[in-house]
Amino acid sequence: MAERASESEMQVLNALWDEAPLTATDLARRIGKANGWTLATVKTLIARLVQKGAVTAEADGRRYLYRPAVDRAEAMGEESQRFVDRLFGGRVSPMIAHLAEREALTDADIEEIEALLRRLKS
Amino acid sequence: MAERASESEMQVLNALWDEAPLTATDLARRIGKANGWTLATVKTLIARLVQKGAVTAEADGRRYLYRPAVDRAEAMGEESQRFVDRLFGGRVSPMIAHLAEREALTDADIEEIEALLRRLKS
DNA sequence: GTTGATTGACTACATTTGTAATCGAAGCAG
DNA sequence: CTGCTTCGATTACAAATGTAGTCAATCAAC
Known part of the structure; x- marks a missing residue:
């Protein structure tokens, strides 16, 4: 079921629901600006979501493609x-x-x- | 305007909206049991709400009567x-x-x- | 090939939240 | 009075959250 995502994490999830897969940089571009987050912050949020099992990471070369893992x-x-x-x-x-x-x-x-x-x- | 109340704090606020004023002990009786909170915990939540300006405390002898301060x-x-x-x-x-x-x-x-x-x- | 940008991993650190214990003052029972 | 009980105030402390920085590997461009 994955633990609950925090409010900020939800922004990331929402972006991924709108379009996936996306890279960390993509995500930062989409939601970072609007929320005043740096790339580093967005990365942290993604990492936490992956840890919670709410997002999956598929290796693509040296980076990852992220997809929502929850419906x-x-x-x-x-x-x-x-x-x-x-x-x-x-x-x-x-x-x-x-x-x-x-x-x-x-x-x-x-x-x-x-x-x-x-x-x-x- | 008062800062946002956390989820737990909301329980307290809700109780006060249902009936006010109430003492800390009253509140503990009403919502403590259901949430598995001790009196001490409820008191902390109240204190935080007062600090946030979401609840007012009116002295009544050596204890306080609490009332919601937000609509x-x-x-x-x-x-x-x-x-x-x-x-x-x-x-x-x-x-x-x-x-x-x-x-x-x-x-x-x-x-x-x-x-x-x-x-x-x- | 050396350099500069990019990327994930790891680390950092203050704040908020959940959950409570402790402690000193004040009131109550006798 | 004298000891229990009850309050609020103060303090505690771990987990979650918000917000990032640093670092080593890697890739791309000269």
Whole structure:
């Protein structure tokens, strides 16, 4: 299952879910700048993820190609569950309500969620 | 604004949002058992929250009455926002989809969310 | 071939977090 | 009063996390 990734580590995982394989340098280019991380920092994060078994490293010459070793949907589902449990006692609707109140939901979001729910009910 | 509370600290905050004021012993009774924390641990968490300005302490004789100093809705909204940003690039519907797939949504949840959305649209 | 850039491995180190023990003051039981 | 009990304050300490630096090997370019 791999231990939980920290928030920073998640950024790396997310990048790899968007596209893999990537090298350390690729990753640094993609997420380093935005987070103000140096290449060294990104490397550390990668190393920790590999150690945790959340990312695999395939040798390619003298460097490595990294790939996510955990399923994106599953990891996200687990995280979401934990989160909703923690903040809302497991109840999703209060969370949506809060997001809505903060105007974090666009009309398009609402449409999308409604469509999703319709599908769920059938 | 208060710095972010850690996960454990959130448990304390949550308890205080449910009912306040409470003493350290009260809090330990409410959340200590469930989390396997001793009174000492709970006290540490409280102290850290006070230091962060997320909880206020009002002297009452030789002990203190603790109260949340941050607004529940606001804190939850912020946390939710951060979370959704982090895991889903700010998009709520994918998150709901994931929760639904994991069967984390009951029929009642779905009903409730639909009702909520109906209200939002009007 | 020698030099400069690149790469992973290893090391570093402060901060935050989880989890608690200890200690001195203050209140309570008798 | 006198000893137990109860508080908050202080201190402890390991693990996780954020953020990097250093180093030796290697590859690429002259």
